[in-house]
Amino acid sequence: MIRQEFSRADPKRRTALDPKKRQFAPATFQNVEYKHRLNFYVTPPTADITLEQFEQWAIDRLRVLAEIEACSFRNKNLTETAAHMKPLLDKYLPLTSSTSNSAATQIERQKDHYSHFILRLAFASTEDLRRRFSRAETTLFRIRFQDNDSRERQKFVEGLNLDLEIVSDEERREYAEELRAAGGGFPKRIEEESYYKVDWEKVPELIEHRRVFLKGGKAYVPGREQLSMVIAEFTNKLDKALETTSRALPRLDEDDRLSPILTHLSQNFTTPDANYSSSSTSLPGADISARNIDTLSSSFPLCMQNLHRSLRRDAHLKHFGRLQYSLFLKGIGLNLEECLVFWRGAFNKITDDTFNKEYRYNVRHVYGDVGGDSNRRGNGYSPFSCQKILTEHPPGPGEAHGCPYRHFSIDNLTALLQQVGVKDHEVLKGVKEDKEKQKFHLACNRVFEYAHKQEIKKVRDDGTWGAAQLETIVHPNEYFKRSYLLKNLGKNPTDGGGDVKMED
Amino acid sequence: MSQAVSSNVVTDRDQNNMDNSQMDADGGMSETAGEPTTRTPALDQTMSSTRVPVDGKTSTEVTITPGMKLEVKLEDLFADEESDEEFPSSHNQDIMASSPPEASLSPVRVEVPSKFSDSDVMNQFYKRLFPWRYLFQWLNHSPTPTTDFGHREFAFTLQNDAYLRYQSFPTSDLLRKDVLRLMPSRFEIGPVYTTNPRDRKTLRKSSAFKPLAKELCFDIDLTDYDDIRTCCDKANICIKCWQFITMSIKVIDVALRDDFGFKHILWVYSGRRGAHAWVCDKKARQMDDQKRRAIAGYLEVVKGGAQGGKKVNVKRPLHPHVARSLEILKTHFQSDILQDQDPWETDAKYERLLELLPDRTLNDALRKKWSSSPGRASTAKWADIDALAKSGTSKNLDSKALLEAKQDILLEYTYPRLDIEVSKHLNHLLKSPFVVHPGTGRVCVPINPKKLREFDPLDVPTVTELLTDIDEWLPPAEDKSEGKPVADWEKTRLKPYIEHFRLFVATLMKDESDVKGKREREDAMEF
Known part of the structure; x- marks a missing residue:
């Protein structure tokens, strides 16, 4: 049998490819010419830039990414995010289309290119930063991709060489019905749409939401879902590149001009919930103890009130319910001993033995009292933000965690609200509308404002609370803190709320 | 300790x-x-x-x-x-x-x-x-x-x-x-x-220690069916409610084989009240969490907690996977659910059924009929829905919406309820x-x-x-x-x-x- 050699280099010429030798060869830099408005960021930049440019470009891009992340925390959808980002993008990272032919295009694209790679260096260091950077960059890419005109988009995609197999006419007709069903009834006539056949692993997003027809491990992706494939490819490449970069980072520290800038950059990219420290939530004079939780629970946001009610009703909560509630209680300043007392008392149908065996460890783990090194050093987990509660682990059968505004049906939500004392018809109507528009945080803030109407009016009139202290709540613990302070305005005159600081 | x-x-x-x-x-x-x-x-x-x-x-x-390199024949090993x-x-x-x-x-x-x-x-x-x-x-x-x-x-x-x-x-x-x-x-x-x-x-760096591969796993547990099974609850099971597991295995198995192209799927009885699946194909073992999540999402149809109201909300037209599952589950629904489980026997129980039906007038008619004959079997009640709908009790009945609601109900009572966290993580x-x-x-x-x-x-x-x-x-x-x-x-x-x-x-x-x-x-x- 004769061996076919397609990609194998000629054995005699192999030495020329030896990377050890290539290392000392003079670098063949090429000046990148930016043909497309979009960039997959495959080739790293090679030209020289000044340190000022290095820092300025990075900061500009960071502003954009931070704002994108903030949008996702406020649960904005893609169109809203795009609308919100438009002015910012125009200011900090403009990218004009190729058709405009202006002289600025190349410079703009260079800035886009370089700033991406600088931030890549800054954010490759930890797993968490890498994940957030990749998510924000993907959103940015998505906004720009959709913003492109279709011809330019097509050109860009062709340039990517994505290696797509086109589904033949025969096959398309054979599966016409399935393809149409998977596409939500479209296209009306199967000939109107072209399909690509790809490994399902390439389009996990489409699989997850059952938006494509799947057979034998191949996904039949309609042409209009091309975006999803391109995005998946983009994220995939970026994640891999970030891994590689993180491994190369230690060798970078000989350059003491860049490292401080990079560290500084990555420190500025922090999230509200990552920053949530117990010191910033401490409430002087408040009695935060196990026996007082029932009283305090009137200041809890609806998600926590629901957990509290379920707990009191069933004397039990399932795993994610316990996790969400324990963390919240930790966040309001309940210490570990009190928290254990609280859970022990709440689970009153089981024996001490069962409690110690099955639940005690979990509570301690949450507080960082036990568990691996990193868990203990980090004092356990931080309380869940609304973002996390809304997007992760939707509740399954028999579970009470999650966000009632999102995970309850409207009838059950209204019933629950009425139980906790929200009976105003206007408010309930508003909540219903918010829920329909998927503005869950707005619904929650609406209820908050209703429940604290007088107090808010008072602090507004007095001018003791500024606008910053009354902006949208995006964290259950912030809800509690603000609610508690408002309800106890008179009782603690010395610091009547003056030192409430939003940690953003 | x-x-x-x-x-x-x-x-x-x-x-x-x-x-x-x-x-x-x-x-x-x-x-x-x-x-x-x-x-x-x-x-x-x-x-x-x-x-x-x-x-x-x-x-x-x-x-x-x-380190040995032997020509080992499989037959010899066994x-x-x-x-x-x-x-x-x-x-x-x-x-x-x-x-x-x-x-x-x-x-x-x-x-x-x-x-x-x-x-x-x-x-x-x-x-x-x-x-x-x-x-x-x-x-x-x-x-x-x-x-x-x-x-x-x-x-x-x-x-x-x-x-x-x-x-x-x-x-x-x-x-x-x-x-x-x-x-x-x-x-x-x-x-x-x-x-x-x-x-x-x-290891010098703790990040160097991470999971590489594992079989894709599924876990189905009868406790997740407690709101719809009438024969047993908690840790108890009988052959009647085991049918929930039987139909789940059918639906999941065919989806994994036909849609995702997996071949080596091992189903295991979990010893008490459920079953596990181990998908052992090399491709399945090497999947990262995102891909596992994608499969889990693809297979998940019954969603929502205790307060979520309607648990099944699938898009129309039905995705081929859902349509196929519906076809498999139909016969089970008649025999294993309507007959054996009799889920809507009492007043309180059939209210749950009426909640899921879209037409108010029709619901009132059904309620009247059922409250006058207590203990009417679920099979008969299920048939009543169509019978009354045809008789024209409700003037502006949306028959398409009713059909879709009935399909959703069927799925809610039969479609596999997976403990999805098991499948999502490597x-x-x-x-x-x-x-x-x-x-x-x-x-x-x-x-x-x-x-x-x-x-x-x-x-x-x-x-x-x-x-x-x-x-x-x-x-x-x-x-x-x-x-x-x-x-x-x-x-x-x-x-x-x-x-x-x-x-x-x-x-x-x-x-x-x-x-x-x-x-x-x-x-x-x-x-």
């Missing part, structure tokens, strides 16, 4: 390794002579605490296997002729031992039938019945030990409920030895890691097949998806029954004493299950070796 235990274990194991090497020098121990005596409880005690030489059996295989100490046979002992083994064994099973995880019973089970070799081949994907097995995490639940994570073993013999020493009431299987899980703390641990459920004593046996109808969880043998099976076994009439010895598991009702597992593992290994063999042949051509 658990920390103390785990460090203890590590040192113990090191000693074990030393013991083992000494044993090799001695040329191994003869197993058959020792076997009958170890059955007396007193000796078991000493063995588990001091690890007397009996532990060192089969160490001969350890010394041969690493041949029963060889004297196989993993499946010791009391057939041999009948000849060797002076007293019949029954006599010494009987106290073990009669005195403590209630406590299934009793260490004597477990010792017998692990020693004589557990299919160690096939478990090893299943996880190792090759006859010679590889890191697929060596870097795999095992987690033991000990008799005192301590939980030992990050155990790993280079070979199946060492795993077996440690299991016999620690006598866990059950153990779980985790992912393959980048390095040996036991060495994870010696580093989730799942109970190993063939271990004993400590509560019921039943062995977690594989379920043959082709014989789904015949499977009855209450028929699955318990560990004590199996030990009786061995004792009551009689050699076939045409006794050929020199013929191949019959392994202990072959004498019990475990036989069909282990045989199914063996076949499953054999096909899996064949598929893997085909790929590997091709590559090796190509490499060989280079010179």
Whole structure:
């Protein structure tokens, strides 16, 4: 049998490819010419830039990414995010289309290119930063991709060489019905749409939401879902590149001009919930103890009130319910001993033995009292933000965690609200509308404002609370803190709320 | 406390390794002579605490296997002729031992039938019945030990409920030895890691230790059906509610095979009230969390917690997967749900049904009809919906909406309810097949998806029954004493299950070796 050699280099010429030798060869830099408005960021930049440019470009891009992340925390959808980002993008990272032919295009694209790679260096260091950077960059890419005109988009995609197999006419007709069903009834006539056949692993997003027809491990992706494939490819490449970069980072520290800038950059990219420290939530004079939780629970946001009610009703909560509630209680300043007392008392149908065996460890783990090194050093987990509660682990059968505004049906939500004392018809109507528009945080803030109407009016009139202290709540613990302070305005005159600081 | 235990274990194991090497020098121990005596409880005690030489059996295989390159035929591996100490046979002992083994064994099973995880019973089970070799081949994907097995995490639940994570073993013999020493009431299987899980703390960077591969797993548990099953609740099951599992397996199995193209899917009874699936294809094992999440999302149809209202909201037209599932589930709905479960028998219960129907006027008519004839069967109630809809009770009835609502209801009552967290994460641990459920004593046996109808969880043998099976076994009439010895598991009702597992593992290994063999042949051509 004769061996076919397609990609194998000629054995005699192999030495020329030896990377050890290539290392000392003079670098063949090429000046990148930016043909497309979009960039997959495959080739790293090679030209020289000044340190000022290095820092300025990075900061500009960071502003954009931070704002994108903030949008996702406020649960904005893609169109809203795009609308919100438009002015910012125009200011900090403009990218004009190729058709405009202006002289600025190349410079703009260079800035886009370089700033991406600088931030890549800054954010490759930890797993968490890498994940957030990749998510924000993907959103940015998505906004720009959709913003492109279709011809330019097509050109860009062709340039990517994505290696797509086109589904033949025969096959398309054979599966016409399935393809149409998977596409939500479209296209009306199967000939109107072209399909690509790809490994399902390439389009996990489409699989997850059952938006494509799947057979034998191949996904039949309609042409209009091309975006999803391109995005998946983009994220995939970026994640891999970030891994590689993180491994190369230690060798970078000989350059003491860049490292401080990079560290500084990555420190500025922090999230509200990552920053949530117990010191910033401490409430002087408040009695935060196990026996007082029932009283305090009137200041809890609806998600926590629901957990509290379920707990009191069933004397039990399932795993994610316990996790969400324990963390919240930790966040309001309940210490570990009190928290254990609280859970022990709440689970009153089981024996001490069962409690110690099955639940005690979990509570301690949450507080960082036990568990691996990193868990203990980090004092356990931080309380869940609304973002996390809304997007992760939707509740399954028999579970009470999650966000009632999102995970309850409207009838059950209204019933629950009425139980906790929200009976105003206007408010309930508003909540219903918010829920329909998927503005869950707005619904929650609406209820908050209703429940604290007088107090808010008072602090507004007095001018003791500024606008910053009354902006949208995006964290259950912030809800509690603000609610508690408002309800106890008179009782603690010395610091009547003056030192409430939003940690953003 | 658990920390103390785990460090203890590590040192113990090191000693074990030393013991083992000494044993090799001695040329191994003869197993058959020792076997009958170890059955007396007193000796078991000493063995588990001091690890007397009996532990060192089969160490001969350890010394041969690493690094060797043998042309091993699959048939040879599975041949029963060889004297196989993993499946010791009391057939041999009948000849060797002076007293019949029954006599010494009987106290073990009669005195403590209630406590299934009793260490004597477990010792017998692990020693004589557990299919160690096939478990090893299943996880190792090759006859010679590889890191697929060596870097795999095992987690033991000990008799005192301590939980030992990050155990790993280079070979199946060492795993077996440690299991016999620690006598866990059950153990779980985790992912393959980048390095040996036991060495994870010696690594310079903790991030270098991460999970690489694991079978894609599914977990279906009948407790998730508590709001719709009427026959039993909590930990109890009967053949009626087991049908929920039966239909789940059908739906998930066909989706994994036809849609995702997976071939090697092992279904396992979880020992009490549920079933697990292990998708063992190489492609499935290597998936990252995002892909696992995608599959989980694809298969998830029933969503929402206790307060979520309508639990099924699928898009129209129905996605091919949902349409196919609906087709499979239709017949089950009629017989297993409407007839056997009778879910809408009482007033309070049929209100739940009416909540899910879209038309107010029709609902009022139905309510009136049903409240006048209490105890009307669910089958009749279900038929009433269409009958009343046709009679024109409701003037502006949207028949399409009604049909869709009926489809959604059907799905809500039949579609698989997966414990989705198990499937989403690479580093989730799942109970190993063939271990004993400590509560019921039943062995977690594989379920043959082709014989789904015949499977009855209450028929699955318990560990004590199996030990009786061995004792009551009689050699076939045409006794050929020199013929191949019959392994202990072959004498019990475990036989069909282990045989199914063996076949499953054999096909899996064949598929893997085909790929590997091709590559090796190509490499060989280079010179």
